[in-house]
Amino acid sequence: MAKFGASIRETRFVSATGIAAVCVLIGALFLFLLPRDDPRVMQLRQTAFDIFLPAIDALGRPFIALRNTGTQVSQLSGLREENHRLLAENEALRLKINEMTQAQFLMQQYRALLDLPPEPDIELFPVRVVADLSSPFVKTLVTKGGKSAGIEPGLAVIGTNGLIGRVISSGLQSARILLLTDFNSNIPVVALASNVQAILSGRNNDMPELQFVPRKATLKDGDLLVTSGRGGRIPIGLPVGILRLGVGEPPKVELLDDVQGLIHVRVVKGVAVDAPPDIQTSPASRKAKR
């Protein structure tokens, strides 16, 4: 039996079972009374990650090193084939670069013709993932490097091939990234071939769904989705995934990047550029110019 207070005579007010039962009750009260999206809870989580990041990082490092070694060893056997594949890919990419240079030149000409303001440059911050919190409740990553590294909430995050999520909060040393697969993730996208705009919503599984698709829109299976840039914070044109259409179910999206098991990601930051003096951006100033 448990006892409260150290005295010579054992005075027991509450048994050990009673204390445990009270703790169960406290846990239940927390669970049902505290809303999950409370800003104070969000702040508490961010502060906790800032505090415990060194411990999480230190404990995780040997496992990451072990994982990397395992991957390297498993790759050794297929090194020759991998080299052939990379050479072929390199050749294909060189051709693509030529096409892209031509497209870039044409784009510049069109932009000049349409009198469009310059697009902001994109700056990429590579950051290391220290925790992958994929669970039934949430799909988030925690990265090392927060406000001190210029990472602010709302910024887009990309993996190797495309968009994987956005920063939802950042502390001094850490930042939390909401993955595209999370329930709370909603990203405006556009299907390239069919030019249909929609919202990509996470469903806590591997394939997010496309929502708010216009009624008369015709989607194509295998269409590439890119960010539409609506809303401002996420830059336009970041590749997201491939559209997969099924019968009797909402259109799903196969993400270009595997969002789990990532070790390094890149935070995308749009760098605002000053418009050249001869280009006026607002409609009012264009009228005035005419």
Added chain:
Amino acid sequence: MNPLRRPDVRAADGGSLWLVPYFVLAGFIFLDGLPVDYQWLRHIELGLYLVPIFFIAISPSERDFAPFAIIAFGLLNDILSEAPIGFWAFLFCFFYLLAMRQKTVLQEARAGSVWANFAVVCLLTYFAGYLIGLMRADMAIDFWLYLTSALLTGLCFPLLYCPLGWMENQSLSDSLKRGDE
């Protein structure tokens, strides 16, 4: 010496080794978010932290602060795993409560019985977690994945419990030897 059999001795003289299960628990909480690239492990919610809690719950040395420490660790896990605040705190305490009720039965129990007892309490705790998931709109828990997670946690039990039991037995026998001298 059977590492799963707990000696009926108060461990107050076992030095600071009684803190080890708490450190193990904290370690598992910190390691929970480790990025893994094994497809089969991604959707599994392995509750390895239940093993040190079980160890603490059936420990012969009774400490009043243990339930408070358990709820504090639960809250820490809620914060670090981005679960709704109170989810793991509730489940940890629920598991602790169920396990500590088995203490007297498990003092003289065989290794298999201790293991089976852990598996049953673990299943009940996961089931409670599943029921909470059903009540909340912000959680999507797959029943079969949760059941698999509970069974896998049960399978991992001896791997963690045996070193903890062995360590406690060693510390107790050392302290008893010192007492004899």
